[in-house]
Amino acid sequence: MEIRIVDAFTERPFAGNPAGVVLLDSDAFPEDAWLQHVATEVNLSETAFAHPLPPGGDADWALRWLTPAAEVNMCGHATLATAHVLHTTGTATGAVRFRTRSGVLITTADEGGSITMDFPTAPLTPVDVPETVARALGAGIRSCHDTGPNVGDLLIELADEKSVRDLSPDIALLAGYRSRGVIATAPAEDPDGVYDFVSRGFFPNVGIDEDPVTGSAHTALAPFWSARLGRDTLVGLQGGVRTGLVRTAVRGDRTLLTGSAVTVIDGELLATP
DSSP states (O other): OEEEEEEESOSSTTSSEEEEEEEOOSSSOOOHHHHHHHHHHHOSSOEEEEEEOOTTSSOSEEEEEEOSSOEESOOHHHHHHHHHHHHHTTSOOSOEEEEETTEEEEEEEOTTSOEEEEEEOOOOEEOOOOHHHHHHHOSOEEEEEEOHHHHOEEEEEESSHHHHHTOOOOHHHHTTSSSSEEEEEEEOOOTTOSOSEEEEEEEGGGTEEEESOOTTTHHHHHHHHHHHHTOSEEEEEEESSSEEEEEEEEETTEEEEEEOEEEEEEEEOOSOO
Protein backbone atom coordinates (compact mmCIF):
# COMPACT_ATOMS: atom_id res chain seq x y z
CA MET A 1 0.00 0.00 0.00
CA GLU A 2 1.42 3.36 -1.02
CA ILE A 3 1.68 6.36 1.28
CA ARG A 4 2.67 9.83 0.18
CA ILE A 5 3.70 13.05 1.84
CA VAL A 6 2.39 16.08 -0.02
CA ASP A 7 3.16 19.74 0.69
CA ALA A 8 -0.10 21.65 0.18
CA PHE A 9 -0.73 25.33 -0.57
CA THR A 10 2.71 25.73 -2.09
CA GLU A 11 4.42 25.31 -5.46
CA ARG A 12 7.75 24.17 -3.99
CA PRO A 13 8.84 21.37 -1.64
CA PHE A 14 9.42 21.98 2.06
CA ALA A 15 6.92 24.84 2.25
CA GLY A 16 3.18 25.02 2.79
CA ASN A 17 1.52 22.36 4.95
CA PRO A 18 2.59 18.70 4.66
CA ALA A 19 -0.08 16.00 4.74
CA GLY A 20 0.01 12.24 4.57
CA VAL A 21 -2.16 10.64 1.89
CA VAL A 22 -3.20 6.98 1.83
CA LEU A 23 -5.37 5.77 -1.07
CA LEU A 24 -7.06 2.51 -0.07
CA ASP A 25 -8.05 -0.07 -2.67
CA SER A 26 -10.85 -1.45 -0.46
CA ASP A 27 -14.51 -0.42 -0.52
CA ALA A 28 -14.51 0.50 3.18
CA PHE A 29 -12.20 2.05 5.74
CA PRO A 30 -10.09 -0.20 7.98
CA GLU A 31 -10.66 -0.14 11.73
CA ASP A 32 -10.42 3.26 13.37
CA ALA A 33 -7.54 2.11 15.55
CA TRP A 34 -5.40 1.32 12.50
CA LEU A 35 -6.16 4.69 10.91
CA GLN A 36 -5.14 6.43 14.11
CA HIS A 37 -1.95 4.37 14.42
CA VAL A 38 -0.92 5.41 10.89
CA ALA A 39 -1.75 9.08 11.49
CA THR A 40 0.22 9.03 14.74
CA GLU A 41 3.17 7.35 13.02
CA VAL A 42 3.15 9.89 10.17
CA ASN A 43 2.98 12.63 12.83
CA LEU A 44 1.89 15.46 10.53
CA SER A 45 -1.00 17.78 11.27
CA GLU A 46 -3.29 15.53 9.20
CA THR A 47 -3.15 12.27 7.32
CA ALA A 48 -5.92 11.68 4.77
CA PHE A 49 -7.40 8.26 4.05
CA ALA A 50 -9.60 7.74 0.99
CA HIS A 51 -11.27 4.80 -0.71
CA PRO A 52 -13.27 4.69 -3.97
CA LEU A 53 -17.06 4.59 -3.93
CA PRO A 54 -19.34 2.72 -6.36
CA PRO A 55 -20.26 4.69 -9.49
CA GLY A 56 -23.61 6.43 -9.71
CA GLY A 57 -23.66 7.91 -6.20
CA ASP A 58 -23.29 11.44 -4.92
CA ALA A 59 -19.52 11.08 -4.43
CA ASP A 60 -16.52 9.36 -6.01
CA TRP A 61 -14.34 8.81 -2.93
CA ALA A 62 -14.89 8.56 0.81
CA LEU A 63 -12.41 10.71 2.72
CA ARG A 64 -11.38 10.97 6.37
CA TRP A 65 -8.75 13.10 8.10
CA LEU A 66 -6.85 12.27 11.27
CA THR A 67 -4.31 14.24 13.28
CA PRO A 68 -1.74 12.41 15.42
CA ALA A 69 -4.31 12.54 18.23
CA ALA A 70 -7.85 12.61 16.80
CA GLU A 71 -10.17 12.59 13.79
CA VAL A 72 -11.36 16.01 12.61
CA ASN A 73 -14.55 17.19 10.90
CA MET A 74 -12.89 19.24 8.17
CA CYS A 75 -9.43 19.61 6.68
CA GLY A 76 -8.52 21.68 3.65
CA HIS A 77 -4.83 21.01 3.09
CA ALA A 78 -5.17 17.21 3.30
CA THR A 79 -8.12 17.36 0.88
CA LEU A 80 -5.98 19.38 -1.52
CA ALA A 81 -3.15 16.85 -1.06
CA THR A 82 -5.50 13.92 -1.78
CA ALA A 83 -6.90 15.54 -4.92
CA HIS A 84 -3.34 16.31 -6.04
CA VAL A 85 -2.35 12.63 -5.66
CA LEU A 86 -5.45 11.45 -7.54
CA HIS A 87 -4.71 13.76 -10.45
CA THR A 88 -0.93 13.34 -10.64
CA THR A 89 -1.19 9.54 -10.57
CA GLY A 90 -3.90 9.48 -13.23
CA THR A 91 -6.36 7.90 -10.78
CA ALA A 92 -8.90 10.66 -11.38
CA THR A 93 -9.57 13.40 -13.91
CA GLY A 94 -11.85 16.41 -13.85
CA ALA A 95 -13.89 17.13 -10.74
CA VAL A 96 -13.60 14.76 -7.79
CA ARG A 97 -16.39 14.47 -5.22
CA PHE A 98 -15.42 13.44 -1.69
CA ARG A 99 -17.89 12.15 0.90
CA THR A 100 -16.74 13.49 4.27
CA ARG A 101 -17.93 14.39 7.76
CA SER A 102 -18.64 17.86 6.34
CA GLY A 103 -20.80 16.60 3.48
CA VAL A 104 -19.77 16.18 -0.14
CA LEU A 105 -16.76 18.33 -1.01
CA ILE A 106 -15.87 18.87 -4.66
CA THR A 107 -12.37 19.56 -5.97
CA THR A 108 -11.45 20.68 -9.49
CA ALA A 109 -7.97 20.84 -11.02
CA ASP A 110 -7.06 23.47 -13.59
CA GLU A 111 -4.61 23.07 -16.47
CA GLY A 112 -1.78 24.63 -14.46
CA GLY A 113 -2.14 22.09 -11.67
CA SER A 114 -3.86 24.29 -9.08
CA ILE A 115 -6.82 22.72 -7.32
CA THR A 116 -10.00 24.50 -6.22
CA MET A 117 -12.03 23.06 -3.36
CA ASP A 118 -15.69 23.83 -2.74
CA PHE A 119 -16.27 23.98 1.04
CA PRO A 120 -19.15 25.21 3.23
CA THR A 121 -18.70 28.78 4.42
CA ALA A 122 -18.22 28.93 8.18
CA PRO A 123 -20.82 30.93 10.13
CA LEU A 124 -19.22 33.72 12.19
CA THR A 125 -20.72 34.66 15.55
CA PRO A 126 -19.18 37.49 17.62
CA VAL A 127 -18.29 36.28 21.13
CA ASP A 128 -16.48 37.67 24.14
CA VAL A 129 -12.77 36.92 24.27
CA PRO A 130 -12.22 34.02 26.70
CA GLU A 131 -9.83 35.07 29.45
CA THR A 132 -7.78 31.89 28.98
CA VAL A 133 -7.26 32.63 25.28
CA ALA A 134 -6.37 36.27 25.91
CA ARG A 135 -3.74 35.29 28.47
CA ALA A 136 -2.39 32.50 26.24
CA LEU A 137 -1.91 34.83 23.26
CA GLY A 138 -0.61 37.81 25.19
CA ALA A 139 -1.56 40.23 22.40
CA GLY A 140 -4.12 43.00 21.97
CA ILE A 141 -7.34 41.51 20.56
CA ARG A 142 -9.69 43.58 18.39
CA SER A 143 -12.49 41.04 17.93
CA CYS A 144 -13.34 37.40 18.55
CA HIS A 145 -15.70 35.14 16.58
CA ASP A 146 -16.92 31.58 16.91
CA THR A 147 -16.64 29.72 13.58
CA GLY A 148 -19.37 27.11 14.02
CA PRO A 149 -19.32 23.32 14.47
CA ASN A 150 -17.53 22.25 11.27
CA VAL A 151 -14.45 24.41 11.82
CA GLY A 152 -14.76 24.63 15.60
CA ASP A 153 -12.20 27.40 16.15
CA LEU A 154 -12.06 30.86 17.64
CA LEU A 155 -11.18 33.53 15.08
CA ILE A 156 -9.13 36.22 16.80
CA GLU A 157 -8.49 39.54 15.07
CA LEU A 158 -5.25 41.32 16.04
CA ALA A 159 -4.16 44.86 15.28
CA ASP A 160 -1.64 44.26 12.51
CA GLU A 161 0.47 41.76 10.61
CA LYS A 162 3.44 42.17 12.96
CA SER A 163 1.29 41.19 15.93
CA VAL A 164 0.36 37.94 14.18
CA ARG A 165 3.91 37.17 13.11
CA ASP A 166 5.30 37.88 16.59
CA LEU A 167 2.86 35.61 18.44
CA SER A 168 4.43 33.13 20.83
CA PRO A 169 1.39 31.72 22.63
CA ASP A 170 1.37 29.69 25.81
CA ILE A 171 0.36 26.39 24.19
CA ALA A 172 -0.32 24.61 27.50
CA LEU A 173 -2.67 27.39 28.55
CA LEU A 174 -4.32 27.48 25.14
CA ALA A 175 -5.01 23.76 25.38
CA GLY A 176 -7.20 24.50 28.38
CA TYR A 177 -9.83 26.11 26.17
CA ARG A 178 -12.58 23.92 24.71
CA SER A 179 -12.37 24.88 21.01
CA ARG A 180 -10.47 22.90 18.36
CA GLY A 181 -8.06 25.79 18.19
CA VAL A 182 -7.42 29.47 17.68
CA ILE A 183 -6.89 31.34 14.41
CA ALA A 184 -5.13 34.68 14.82
CA THR A 185 -5.45 37.07 11.88
CA ALA A 186 -4.79 40.65 10.76
CA PRO A 187 -4.83 42.68 7.53
CA ALA A 188 -1.77 42.40 5.30
CA GLU A 189 1.07 44.87 5.28
CA ASP A 190 2.34 43.66 1.91
CA PRO A 191 3.73 46.38 -0.36
CA ASP A 192 3.78 43.96 -3.31
CA GLY A 193 0.09 43.13 -2.97
CA VAL A 194 0.62 39.36 -3.06
CA TYR A 195 -1.75 38.65 -0.16
CA ASP A 196 -4.60 40.48 1.55
CA PHE A 197 -4.56 39.09 5.10
CA VAL A 198 -2.34 36.97 7.33
CA SER A 199 -3.13 34.27 9.86
CA ARG A 200 -1.64 31.65 12.13
CA GLY A 201 -3.43 28.64 13.61
CA PHE A 202 -2.84 26.88 16.94
CA PHE A 203 -4.60 23.57 17.65
CA PRO A 204 -3.16 21.87 20.76
CA ASN A 205 -6.46 20.13 21.57
CA VAL A 206 -6.04 17.90 18.50
CA GLY A 207 -2.30 17.41 18.89
CA ILE A 208 -1.04 20.29 16.70
CA ASP A 209 0.74 23.16 18.42
CA GLU A 210 0.81 25.20 15.19
CA ASP A 211 -0.56 24.24 11.80
CA PRO A 212 1.35 25.89 8.92
CA VAL A 213 -1.55 26.46 6.49
CA THR A 214 -5.07 25.52 7.57
CA GLY A 215 -7.48 25.26 4.65
CA SER A 216 -10.57 24.80 6.83
CA ALA A 217 -9.75 28.00 8.74
CA HIS A 218 -10.03 29.93 5.48
CA THR A 219 -13.73 29.08 5.26
CA ALA A 220 -14.00 31.50 8.19
CA LEU A 221 -11.15 33.85 7.26
CA ALA A 222 -12.53 34.40 3.75
CA PRO A 223 -15.98 35.74 4.78
CA PHE A 224 -14.43 37.66 7.68
CA TRP A 225 -12.01 39.59 5.47
CA SER A 226 -14.29 39.80 2.43
CA ALA A 227 -16.80 41.71 4.55
CA ARG A 228 -14.12 44.10 5.79
CA LEU A 229 -12.23 44.59 2.54
CA GLY A 230 -15.28 44.70 0.28
CA ARG A 231 -14.06 41.99 -2.12
CA ASP A 232 -15.25 38.42 -2.60
CA THR A 233 -11.90 37.18 -3.93
CA LEU A 234 -8.82 37.40 -1.69
CA VAL A 235 -5.47 35.74 -0.96
CA GLY A 236 -4.44 34.70 2.53
CA LEU A 237 -0.93 34.04 3.80
CA GLN A 238 -0.71 31.67 6.75
CA GLY A 239 2.15 30.30 8.77
CA GLY A 240 5.07 30.91 11.05
CA VAL A 241 8.26 29.08 10.04
CA ARG A 242 6.52 27.46 7.04
CA THR A 243 4.04 29.53 5.06
CA GLY A 244 1.62 29.06 2.20
CA LEU A 245 -0.91 30.98 0.14
CA VAL A 246 -4.65 30.24 -0.09
CA ARG A 247 -6.76 31.94 -2.75
CA THR A 248 -10.33 32.37 -1.53
CA ALA A 249 -13.65 33.25 -3.15
CA VAL A 250 -16.83 33.59 -1.11
CA ARG A 251 -19.96 32.37 -2.90
CA GLY A 252 -22.70 32.75 -0.31
CA ASP A 253 -22.89 29.60 1.78
CA ARG A 254 -19.91 28.09 -0.08
CA THR A 255 -16.29 29.20 -0.10
CA LEU A 256 -13.83 28.24 -2.82
CA LEU A 257 -10.25 27.56 -1.72
CA THR A 258 -7.53 27.30 -4.36
CA GLY A 259 -3.92 26.23 -4.01
CA SER A 260 -1.10 24.15 -5.43
CA ALA A 261 0.63 21.06 -4.04
CA VAL A 262 3.87 19.11 -4.43
CA THR A 263 4.48 15.42 -3.69
CA VAL A 264 7.67 15.17 -1.63
CA ILE A 265 7.72 11.49 -0.56
CA ASP A 266 6.22 8.45 -2.30
CA GLY A 267 6.70 5.28 -0.26
CA GLU A 268 5.26 1.95 0.81
CA LEU A 269 3.19 1.41 3.93
CA LEU A 270 4.19 -2.05 5.16
CA ALA A 271 1.98 -2.20 8.27
CA THR A 272 -1.25 -2.90 6.39
CA PRO A 273 -4.63 -3.56 8.04
